[in-house]
Amino acid sequence: MSHETLTLDVSEHIATITITRPPVNAQNNRFREELVEVVDALGDRSDVRAIVITGEGKAFSAGADLSERPTQDPGHYTAHNRRVRASFDCLLECPKPIIAAVNGAAIGAGCVTALCCDIIVTSEKGFLQMTEVMVGLAGGVAHVRRHFGESDARMMIYTARRVYGPELLRMNVASACVAPEDLLETARGIATDIAKASPSAVRAAKKSFQVTEGVSIYEGYRFEQGQTKALSTSEDTAEAMAAFREKRAPVFKG
Template identity: 80%
Template structure:
């Protein structure tokens, strides 16, 4: 709630950040942010769909720990592949991004983690991934 994002370039005679801000905030919000140099606080960033969560300072660490625990339960190789997909597909067309993701999926489909997930599903239990 207390964290904020601010693009102050226009206040110091510069005009940077436009491409990045436009991509993540949309045209209208990017123009407001760049032209006005005003602060956008957590709740507003959350409403703008730029922040995934907005917490009080006291809730921040428990919320981060909960997310970390959720990620830790997932297949480590699949999380790594997802991270690689985010990094690799940025800027690609939808078609090319999808093709890259399919190579990731194909590579993972024969992994021990996938076999464990399928066994866990059949046995109605949580998967135990080893990496």
């Protein structure tokens, strides 16, 4: 299936989504609809174990398409906000790990898109920026706060300052910062490592991250123990034990 605002490639259990809205990959309603559709489908596909999302050209995504700002007509802003949330929630809720390969500007909604992914890798030229205060808007605090320390989160929101790849790595926001030409290879390398693991165990691990955020360590660990108990009777666990005994690499089916 072809899409207007993104491309999709699937090979060796890795899906690569590329945002394709030149010149800066701004997010319009069509993009939001297509992203939700594609990510939801990938979450259900047995041939996909990890997802990489990046941008075409020099930008990851420079934020919302301002030509489609909602009007003050009754219900219009509410519907707009629901669509925006859905485009972020599909990333957070996807059962497969998603890696953001930040190749350039990730501004506003583009920044939040990256922050909703499980893992962030960035090029040396990539940066995150929240510019809402400079255009009289608000938003992004909840997502920024999940990744940045409190002082850095407030600085980013209050000043709209760009935070580039090397600084993101220092702040532990990004897992890697590499030369632009090495970005996709690095992201796909991480995805390949994920794809080698038990798909059912990886899904359980992501579910644990989703469920245990914001709960006590007591409640969180009890949930994880329940996950482990459920996995203990799975085909993947049996294969892992057999591979260990036979001194070979496991072949997981998920």
